[in-house]
Amino acid sequence: MSDSLLHDELVLLDCSANDSEELLTNLAAILKEQGYVKDSYTQAIIDREKVFPTGLNTPGAKVVMPHTDPVHVNKAAILVARLRNPVLFKEMGNSGNSVEANLVFMLAVTDPKGHLATLSKLMSIFSDGEKLLGLYNAETKNEMINQLDEILA
Helix, strand or coil: CCHHHCCHHHEEEEECCCCHHHHHHHHHHHHHHCCCECCCHHHHHHHHHHHCCCEECCCCCCEECCECCHHHECCCEEEEEEEEEEEEEEECCCCCCEEEEEEEEEEECCCHHHHHHHHHHHHHHHCCHHHHHHHHCCCCHHHHHHHHHHHHC
């Protein structure tokens, strides 16, 4: 995977929202404005998050990885958002637990097989509190993109 999934306009260092639905709506709107996803993406990602939550109680910074089916996507990308204040999401695996997410990796996926490869590369850093804190503490978009490029290379 190259840096083609990471784009400056999709790295947000200071996001805030009152709840998960507002956050998902706002982030999906950015992907839509930039032409990465179709109009149906926003509702699809909200619906999928309700049924298959993607919050992870990771070390360092808590993560959420919302995504939905390729039918809603025009071109593949990853939107990365650092949250000013944690936003509550349900934990992956339907444990009923909540996750106070600080970092969002919103995936726009066109190829399910490639999607799995990307997910497994992302998952590999989710057990590494130091790498997650490094991403969370990145001071610039470039710094965050460079760190992610190393992980996803």
